[in-house]
Amino acid sequence: MTSLWEKVRGRAGRMQDTPGTATLQDAGGRTESERGLQAELAAGFHTGFEHTPAAVAAPSDVTEVAQVLVRAREEGHRVTVVGRGHGHLGPIQDGVALLTSRLAGVTVDPVAKTARVGAGSTWAEVISAAAAHALAPVTGSAPGVGAVGYTLGGGLSVLGRTLGWTSDTVRGFEVVTGEGRILTVSQTEHPDLFWALRGGGVRGVVVTAMTIDLFDIATLYGGGLYFGADDAESVVRTFATWSADLPDEFNTSFALLRLPDIEAIPGPLRGRFVVHVRVAALLGSAEAEQILRPVRAAGTPLLDTLTDMPFSAIGSVHADPDQPTTSMTGGILLSDFSVDAAEALLSVAGPASPLPLLGVEIRVMGGALSRAAAEPSAVSGRGAGAHLFVVTPPIADPSAELPFAGAAGAVFVAMQPWATGGTNANFHGMLTERVSTARPWDEETEGRLVHIRDAYDPEGRIATRL
Secondary structure: OOOOOOOEOOEOOOOOOOOOOOEEEEOOOOOHHHOHHHHHHHOOOEOOOOOOOOEEEEOOOHHHHHHHHHHHHHHOOOEEEEOOOOOOOOOOOOOEEEEOHHHOOEEEEOOOOEEEEEOOOEHHHHHHHHHOOOOEOOOOOOOOOEHHHHHHOOOOOOOHHHHOOHHHHEEEEEEEEOOOOEEEEOOOOOHHHHHHHOOOOOOOEEEEEEEEEOEOOOEEEEEEEEEEHHHHHHHHHHHHHHHHHOOOOEEEEEEEEEOOOOOOOOHHHOOOEEEEEEEEEOOOHHHHHHHHHHHHHOOOOOEEOOEEEEHHHOHHHHOOOOOOEOOOEEEEEEOOOOHHHHHHHHHHHOOOOOOOOOEEEEEEOOHHHOOOOOOOOOOOOOOOOEEEEEEOOOOOOHHHOHHHHHHHHHHHHHOHHHEOOEOOHHHOOHHHHHHOOOEOOOHHHHHHHHHHHHHHOOOOOEOOOO
16 A cells, blocks of 8 residues: 555555555454454553544654644544653544654764754663763653653653753754644744644644754662651651752652552562652762652652662652552642641541552752753743652542542642642643643733644644643
8 A cells, every 4th residue: 555545445545565565454344363452552552541533643754744634634533642641641643643652763963962863762762872872862751751751741850950941952853734734843943833832742744853952971879768657747848948949950749558469569569558769860879869858768768779879760759650550649739838738638538548540749849940941932831949749549430539539639638738729731630620620821922822833734734732
């Protein structure tokens, strides 16, 4: 087959996987050999949705992406871009699901200290390619996340207090508009779109690649301290006062976790309520440990994973699960995390709380995350002092989500005195949509983003997540 969108046995939209040809396959009535792309769509990180698009496309380069957009326009379909599946707020029920997996690839320029990252690439792939040259990207906490989608949302990095937002490190994008035009986007070419894509999410284009800065980082001091329920109040209260005055080189967060009793969990933590304090410091171990002394004194760790580590091991700092899940998530921005905020959080999500949540996390912001970018961008959350994030256990039956949404709502209400009214686009999850009125952008910024989207996709061909 040679066309992009070919009718097969009277069913529009199925195309066999032919080398050098963008793959497009219908979503219904398939034989076993025809299920590949639909299976790939269903196998993203969040597996709680039943996606039923009219067709699934898997282009392998920017030209094929343009062809998919042109054909979608001709046939009146909307296009939803699908990366690694972390950003879904609901099922894809019509139009074309455009998989980015075949656009993946990372090319490092060690002299310029940049990386060209294809859509569909994970941070693990970027980290590995950069580490070969003793360089590192401004990455997230979970290396399995798609690098491009994460960056479009701003990118609240593990090293954000030190290096700022990931979106601030972007030098340029390669994109396809809703009309099928291929563009290079940078501060000097289509600067309005360059502003919007750095933190404003998908805005009227499909991003096929980006070029980002890399940094001279080979190692860091990082890992975590896991405390039990008996130490929870002491540790969280101490964290609130201690974290208010940290150097920018010291990045930290904590999570209140209700861990299941399964083999994947380290023995000392199985089936327990745990406070996980995370550290990622671009400091020597002795200096980092000196800073950390008040937290160590607040309790007796059940497990201590802090160590000097290669940057390639940065995923172990948060130790986020990397297996597909049906959990729901959501987050809001906070002005700060004071002692009063700590008391409020403990009262609603501490070890005595009956709320059915797997985890409640506080990330300390500030530092470079609060400073203005060299080039203005649409990133949401630059002035916040902390970020609150909640995650439910896996939910097997979508109809049973109500108690979990209610639990998240209870946490958001308890923390309302410190809420800014905003969210970060990356963490604006299903729970945020269901139980919070917080939004990533103010009215003026949202209006500007909509205007830019309409300029590059006047027919609304490309679906926008937020």
